[in-house]
Amino acid sequence: GIQVEQSPPDLILQEGANSTLRCNFSDSVNNLQWFHQNPWGQLINLFYIPSGTKQNGRLSATTVATERYSLLYISSSQTTDSGVYFCAVERDNQGGKLIFGQGTELSVKP
């Protein structure tokens, strides 16, 4: 099956710093989503981004489908950004089945 690898596995930042999280996938996909799992366990949709670039406030994401990777950028990080960031992909014609990476655990220190 398709492999989804996220890096780095852990990241500690000082408040105000910028960061880039990476997601590599091993096969072509027709769906890619980034989620933030907050300390209370809620999975929050950040981006639906099978290709191209999107921005939402301090967050932005870019997916280069032909090279099988996606990047999530966090600028001017805040303590509320702490949590685990997941990348999830769906292969073509898989009925919406998402395969999740193992996540990047981010800790933003004040």
Added chain:
Amino acid sequence: DAGVIQSPRHEVTEMGQEVTLRCKPISGHDYLFWYRQTMMRGLELLIYFNNNVPIDDSGMPEDRFSAKMPNASFSTLKIQPSEPRDSAVYFCASIRGQGVYNEQFFGPGTRLTVL
């Protein structure tokens, strides 16, 4: 919209007991997914439905697990009998359907502890 609704939010039970988790998808969504999250295995898909029909249950760990979707607004995941290794957070998610835009939305999850 209220989003995906799950109940209960927390469940503590003893080994051998039956556990039933419930999910209400977003209105108008015709796909529903059940996931399990553990430290060891991460987030894994258990089963999903399209128009109330189970499409792929290959992720269901064993016969002790069963899922139903009697109508478009309700699904259950049942574990009978429960075991300590079933302790996990169970998420339900839904999407509108295949097409140009397939963003999947998750419920708050049910944290299950089997003693």
